[in-house]
Amino acid sequence: MFNSHSYIVIVLLAIIASISACSPNNTSNSNNLESKLDINTFQSSVKEDVNVSIPDGIYFSYKRCDLEENCKGFKPAEVKGIYYLPSNQDLNESMYYLLVKNNNYYIYSLQFLDEDLRAVGSWSQMHKIDSTDLSFRIKSIEQVIGSDYLARYDDSNLNNKLDTSSNESGLLKIGSLVEGSELPTNETIRFIRTNDGYQVDCNNYIDEYEKVVDQLVKQNRAVGYHFYYECANRNSIFFRNVS
Structure with missing residues (x-):
């Protein structure tokens, strides 16, 4: 119990x-x-x-701003809806196009003056570094306007190529991959997405430049070709779609 x-x-x-x-x-x-x-x-x-790719199109460097946010606007060279690198450029001014097509990236530039006071124009293919951001590496520059640093430039031959390529004397059509003087380089460019386009990440650009400049100068190779002038002077370069 x-x-x-x-x-x-x-x-x-x-x-x-x-x-x-x-x-x-x-x-x-x-x-x-x-x-x-x-x-x-x-x-x-x-x-x-975020989307880590840039949609197909032609993007132009339409604006450059300084640290005080004073900005200067630029217009692309365009004829009947076709964009070009012109055969001349104002002193200390640069013109850039970013071409994106079928996941291939190219940059076209008209900048700097050679010893004969002619603008230097080139195009390059940009290779995506990884899939996490908009970073690209450029391995070589195809210079098609102006003399390169080794004075390799054939005016008559290259002008004939340009005429055939764009049907405009002395102009390089955006999208044309005409051969010029190939210059090796080692350039890293990262873009930042903005409200209406893209901005060059100048801090990253200068950091990457400083990693390789000493070695490449010793090897007599081109380096820091595209945005060094603007980024070193603490300016910002902005792109937007014009196509």
């Missing part, structure tokens, strides 16, 4: 057993909640991930 003390113990054990029976469900619910939070956090990060 059970005495009163035994009865109380049995009741307490029954209550404890009942609570224990419910515990696995509570643990399971807790685990499920944590799992859902993990999934939601992951899904949220995916949804907020």
